[in-house]
Amino acid sequence: MKTVNATTETLAEPLAAIGSTPLRDIRAEQAARVVRRIVDKETLLRRLDVAAFQSAH
Amino acid sequence: MPVSAGGVPHPLSQFVLKVHGRCDLSCDHCYVYEHADQSWRTKPRAMSRDVLRAAVRRIAEHAVAHALPLVRVIVHGGEPLLLGPQRMDDYLTEIRGPVEAVTRLELTLQTNGVRLRPEMCDVLLRHGVRVGVSLDGDRAANDLHRRFANGSGSFDHVRAALALLRSRPYRELYAGLLCTIDVRNDPERVYEALLAEQPPRIDFLLPHATWDDPPLRPGDDPTPYATWLSTIHRRWLADGRPVRVRLFEGLRSTAEGGPSGSEQLGADTVDVVVIETDGRYEQADSLKTAYDGAPATGLSVLTHPVDDVSRLDAVAVRQTGVRGLSAICRECPVVRQCGGGLYAHRYRSGHGFDNPSVYCADLRALIDRSNEETTMHATTQSEASGAVPTDLVARIASGFGDERTIGWLVEQQRSITRALLYATIDQHGATPAWRTLTDLEADHPDSIRAVLAHPYVRSWAVDQLRPGSGPATLSYLGSLAAAAAVRAGTPVEVDVEIADGVVTLPTVGTLHGPPGVNGPARLTAEQGKLWVAGPEGTITADLAHPAADAAWQPARWVPLDDWGVRLEDGDPARDCHRWTPAGRLDAAAERAWRSALTEAWRWIRAEVPGYAPALRTGLQVVVPLRPDPSGAQRASTARDAFGSLAAALTGPEDLAVLLVHEFQHAKLGALLDLCDLYDARSEATVMVGWRPDPRPVEAALQGVYAHAAVADVWRVRDGNDQSYAKYLRWTTDAIAALRGTDALTPLGAEFVDTMAATVEGWES
Numbered sequence A: 001m002k003t004v005n006a007t008t009e010t011l012a013e014p015l016a017a018i019g020s021t022p023l024r025d026i027r028a029e030q031a032a033r034v035v036r037r038i039v040d041k042e043t044l045l046r047r048l049d050v051a052a053f054q055s056a057h
Numbered sequence B: 001m002p003v004s005a006g007g008v009p010h011p012l013s014q015f016v017l018k019v020h021g022r023c024d025l026s027c028d029h030c031y032v033y034e035h036a037d038q039s040w041r042t043k044p045r046a047m048s049r050d051v052l053r054a055a056v057r058r059i060a061e062h063a064v065a066h067a068l069p070l071v072r073v074i075v076h077g078g079e080p081l082l083l084g085p086q087r088m089d090d091y092l093t094e095i096r097g098p099v100e101a102v103t104r105l106e107l108t109l110q111t112n113g114v115r116l117r118p119e120m121c122d123v124l125l126r127h128g129v130r131v132g133v134s135l136d137g138d139r140a141a142n143d144l145h146r147r148f149a150n151g152s153g154s155f156d157h158v159r160a161a162l163a164l165l166r167s168r169p170y171r172e173l174y175a176g177l178l179c180t181i182d183v184r185n186d187p188e189r190v191y192e193a194l195l196a197e198q199p200p201r202i203d204f205l206l207p208h209a210t211w212d213d214p215p216l217r218p219g220d221d222p223t224p225y226a227t228w229l230s231t232i233h234r235r236w237l238a239d240g241r242p243v244r245v246r247l248f249e250g251l252r253s254t255a256e257g258g259p260s261g262s263e264q265l266g267a268d269t270v271d272v273v274v275i276e277t278d279g280r281y282e283q284a285d286s287l288k289t290a291y292d293g294a295p296a297t298g299l300s301v302l303t304h305p306v307d308d309v310s311r312l313d314a315v316a317v318r319q320t321g322v323r324g325l326s327a328i329c330r331e332c333p334v335v336r337q338c339g340g341g342l343y344a345h346r347y348r349s350g351h352g353f354d355n356p357s358v359y360c361a362d363l364r365a366l367i368d369r370s371n372e373e374t375t376m377h378a379t380t381q382s383e384a385s386g387a388v389p390t391d392l393v394a395r396i397a398s399g400f401g402d403e404r405t406i407g408w409l410v411e412q413q414r415s416i417t418r419a420l421l422y423a424t425i426d427q428h429g430a431t432p433a434w435r436t437l438t439d440l441e442a443d444h445p446d447s448i449r450a451v452l453a454h455p456y457v458r459s460w461a462v463d464q465l466r467p468g469s470g471p472a473t474l475s476y477l478g479s480l481a482a483a484a485a486v487r488a489g490t491p492v493e494v495d496v497e498i499a500d501g502v503v504t505l506p507t508v509g510t511l512h513g514p515p516g517v518n519g520p521a522r523l524t525a526e527q528g529k530l531w532v533a534g535p536e537g538t539i540t541a542d543l544a545h546p547a548a549d550a551a552w553q554p555a556r557w558v559p560l561d562d563w564g565v566r567l568e569d570g571d572p573a574r575d576c577h578r579w580t581p582a583g584r585l586d587a588a589a590e591r592a593w594r595s596a597l598t599e600a601w602r603w604i605r606a607e608v609p610g611y612a613p614a615l616r617t618g619l620q621v622v623v624p625l626r627p628d629p630s631g632a633q634r635a636s637t638a639r640d641a642f643g644s645l646a647a648a649l650t651g652p653e654d655l656a657v658l659l660v661h662e663f664q665h666a667k668l669g670a671l672l673d674l675c676d677l678y679d680a681r682s683e684a685t686v687m688v689g690w691r692p693d694p695r696p697v698e699a700a701l702q703g704v705y706a707h708a709a710v711a712d713v714w715r716v717r718d719g720n721d722q723s724y725a726k727y728l729r730w731t732t733d734a735i736a737a738l739r740g741t742d743a744l745t746p747l748g749a750e751f752v753d754t755m756a757a758t759v760e761g762w763e764s
Helices: A012-019 A028-038 B049-065 B085-100 B118-126 B139-143 B155-166 B168-173 B187-196 B224-238 B246-255 B285-289 B306-310 B313-319 B360-380 B392-397 B403-428 B432-443 B445-452 B455-465 B476-488 B587-607 B609-618 B652-674 B697-717 B722-739 B746-763
Strands: B014-018 B070-076 B104-111 B129-134 B174-180 B201-205 B272-275 B280-282 B296-300 B492-498 B502-505 B509-512 B519-526 B529-534 B537-542 B552-554 B556-560 B563-567 B621-625 B644-648
Touching: A012 A028, A012 B403, A028 B187, A028 B403, B014 B049, B049 B070, B049 B085, B049 B306, B070 B085, B085 B104, B085 B118, B118 B129, B118 B155, B118 B168, B129 B155, B129 B168, B139 B155, B139 B187, B155 B168, B155 B174, B168 B174, B174 B187, B187 B224, B201 B246, B224 B246, B224 B360, B246 B360, B272 B306, B296 B306, B306 B313, B392 B403, B392 B652, B392 B746, B403 B445, B403 B455, B403 B609, B403 B652, B432 B445, B432 B476, B432 B492, B445 B476, B455 B476, B476 B492, B476 B502, B476 B519, B492 B502, B492 B529, B556 B587, B563 B587, B587 B609, B587 B621, B587 B652, B587 B697, B609 B652, B644 B652, B652 B697, B697 B722, B697 B746, B722 B746
Parallel strands: B014 B070, B014 B272, B070 B104, B104 B129, B129 B174, B174 B201, B563 B621, B621 B644
Antiparallel strands: B272 B280, B280 B296, B492 B519, B502 B509, B509 B552, B519 B529, B529 B537, B556 B563
């Protein structure tokens, strides 16, 4: 199957790592990213429309 | 003092409100207190309510005058949490009222985190504020600069705040981490420390410097900041981009000709204005590093509208992109990516800001390296490492999906479930059953894989992780561990929960004890036998002779050609389908379901075989629902239970339609898990034929996708039937309505176009 490279606009890249890792060795930050998408419904859209004020958001 | 260009005012949409002018830390790298501009000494400690009201009024007026669809207010300081919870509550109320009356408002707060407590979090949660926290890395890195006045480090305080932000009640507050770089810190250790806090986003900030006061450059490396950031960039790529990093995303976006989304990069329009505690407008805070008074505008919310700020030359020049940069920058081959760097970093006495950045060499090296590294990473990616099938959207949008496409989606769903399971433990703590489960995985990975494929593992985990969904009930882990052990043929002893007499072992079977019994129990499985010791005695089951044991109901497998589905009537987690599930099926009900499913599958194979591969690959479980008293059909797909659908028993012809219809929802839901087909922030709604009320975009997408399939069934079943005409009209009208919104992403537009092409193909 032909593939295109995952971008930050899909969840596929972290999922690939999770799928091949034993449960106890899953990285918390990878799991947290899935939680934000699946539970918190975080958008994957990159919002780079304006030069955002330099703070952590 | 800046002068006014006197021209047409520009819209400004980001407002940094300095609600408090002091800080409880004394960081030696802080631009507010430690750099050239010392105006903080003459400003009020906190913004008064009158100033706040004036500021908010100006913001709202500006939003109306420019018809701004969105205003971002960044609650800032000093340290904004010094306001305290009560005053913060009052201030946020003051901000929201006038602004939300005229436009959409995004509220964020940037803090050092030291004073973040549940009481403050409750206030922020109530007002929908997202919180960014400053953290410079591990203890050594953070406490190099971020210290209290007495010299002690803030690391432990910040980590306590971050633990609070990761907790289930407050997770939605957590916006990200802001890390100021110090090249003396080990970049990999900084990266790992930041990652350990599980932030949604990280932003790296170059330490503020100018040509007059250049940045620290220890050693012989001419571009230490590029070296430092490149080290993290390579690690981030190798790790599969586990977190969003604004600087790196900006580099990638600008490499593709897009915007940077950052003040540090690119030539995007900068539309930020700061409102100080005394009401004076200022330019971006970072200018405080240039010279005393650099950010000042001479204007105030008490006397001037925002438009007057936007007319200032110093603000206007930052609206002109590359044209506003120095001659050296304009001739640079990477100017579109660099954009001259942060405005403040260009300052040199006697030349003002008409210079390249003092970080010019670092930015050039960073851009070249990151472009190269990103390209290398992209070319070496394979499907196994996260590449997406090129035709994924087209195949799903066509209405069908072959085995390989759906199989790929199934694998993504399994990974999602694993991640959520892990996150549940990360959130609530490991239990003995979790340890049993993970120990079993080491020796029997296939058994674990089979059990975790059960659709309701995900829905259970989501319940444990969703804010406000009640106390965690981790006993389900015991059921999963027991099921895996039984599948593996290995003895196990775990804690489980009896719910109305039932203990389920997902994918294996269900133990039915006396109804009405609830509570914790100890399950033992060994040599084909089960013992469940609960509050009212022990129930036993002989798994090897299920027919002789009324208490034990093995999983019911309904073979359908070369595949099959399970009838799920035991797992309490199946109760997530809006309708009440039917209880344990008796022999007659089981026979009726087996017959209906077998016949329905024949109908599907005969009438609409294009939908068969997806069903065969993705559908695992059918949950019988209680029938509607009026006889109306009932069917449902749960977004968090891919691979299952629920239905009340009906005739095979109708059941065939329901299976096709419901599994369309499942396919689209699985796709929506992975990518955005619409802008979730859009408030667009569309009218659809199947509902009298306006529907949000996702609901309309789901509806039209499922109804298109139903139209297809009726088209084949009876091309001139009224049902076909009705579903076709609903479908075509909803496609037109969706195209009429501006809510679809490019991927979403592609999806709708492909769906439309399928439908148009029927008519030709």
